Amino acid sequence: MAELNAVAVTGGKGGAGKSTIAVNLAALLSDIGYRVLLVDADVDNPNDYIYLGMERREAGRIVIRTPAIDQSLCDGCLECVRICPTHALLGKKGNVPLFFEDSCLGCSLCAEICPRKAIKEGKKEIGTLYDGESGKIKMISAAIRPGEARSPLIAHNLVRFFRQIDKNQFDKIIIDTCPGVANPVMQALRLADHALIVTEPTPLGRHDMEAILKSPHLLA
Ligand code: SF4
Ligand code: SF4
Incomplete structure (x- = not known):
């Protein structure tokens, strides 16, 4: 409004x-x-x-969550690829997905849906x-x-x-x-x-x- x-x-x-x-x-x-x-x-x-x-003052930092895939846990099910709204994750079935950070919104959907808890989240100041x-x-x-x-x-x-x-x-x-x-x-x-x-x-x-x-x- x-x-x-x-x-x-x-x-x-x-x-x-x-x-x-x-x-x-x-x-x-x-x-x-x-x-x-x-x-x-x-x-x-x-x-x-x-x-x-x-004189401008710093009023806050803009920080987003970024996913990191633990390759030892990932089985390439591609659930994270399917749910990612920005195609920041891409891959072939059975392989660890590739991550394209510039497209990531930090929404956490991939970490939440991963059935093997293979996605850990870090923080990045942008x-x-x-x-x-x-x-x-x-x-x-x-x-x-x-x-x-x-x-x-x-x-x-x-x-x-x-x-x-x-x-x-x-x-x-x-x-x-x-x-x-x-x-x-x-x-x-x-x-x-x-x-x-x-x-x-x-x-x-x-x-x-x-x-x-x-x-x-x-x-x-
Ligand atoms: S959802 Fe988890 S296990 Fe499946 S491809 Fe993504 S990171 Fe790997
Ligand atoms: S945090 Fe969101 S935008 Fe980033 S890779 Fe995961 S699902 Fe995609």
């Missing part, structure tokens, strides 16, 4: 000025007396805090949550760990962080999304009840703007 007074600043194209506009909008609203929550949802490279000259304040602006963000590929999981954790915040403290919410039209952008758009689309007057800018306009969250 959309949050009251939440405006997403988005746009398919990177480098069009989206973060500049989001941060300046937050600063302008703050200057005229509003209490602003700025959500830096550019999970691959959140840098709004630099624009604001803000990102960090941050917060900070500058005048009447509070900022929250989440940053993916360099080399990680699971941006949607980072975005999911940022959404959970956002939902824990008491919105009564704020008059306006500005959400600075990632560029593109992939899952992290859609997760950020779901938090907003308005969207401001930033683009540039070039064929690429028009192409990427048209792509974001097809988002089901903007069409709804």
Whole structure:
């Protein structure tokens, strides 16, 4: 469900000025007396805090469970392969499945279903949550760990962080999304009840703007 007074600043194209506009909008609203929550949802490279000259604080680590198959216990039944929702496990009957970590959501379904208890779970840190304040602006963000590929999981954790915040403290919410039209952008758009689309007057800018306009969250 959309949050009251939440405006997403988005746009398919990177480098069009989206973060500049989001941060300046937050600063302008703050200057005229509003209490602003700025959500830096550019999970691959959140840098709004630099624009604001803000010291960001670490607010939590994003950790997922990752499976490890004990080959001495596995009989290659492939129950784990069958249940894995992201095809992070693949294999042939009778063989120990191969594990493709970048596709793993850390859902634990494979460990739960394994009839031979051959799957142990470890933990892996894939990102960090941050917060900070500058005048009447509070900022929250989440940053993916360099080399990680699971941006949607980072975005999911940022959404959970956002939902824990008491919105009564704020008059306006500005959400600075990632560029593109992939899952992290859609997760950020779901938090907003308005969207401001930033683009540039070039064929690429028009192409990427048209792509974001097809988002089901903007069409709804
Ligand atoms: S469910 Fe367990 S025993 Fe079966 S293939 Fe997977 S790890 Fe091996
Ligand atoms: S934890 Fe979930 S996503 Fe990861 S390999 Fe197991 S079933 Fe697949």
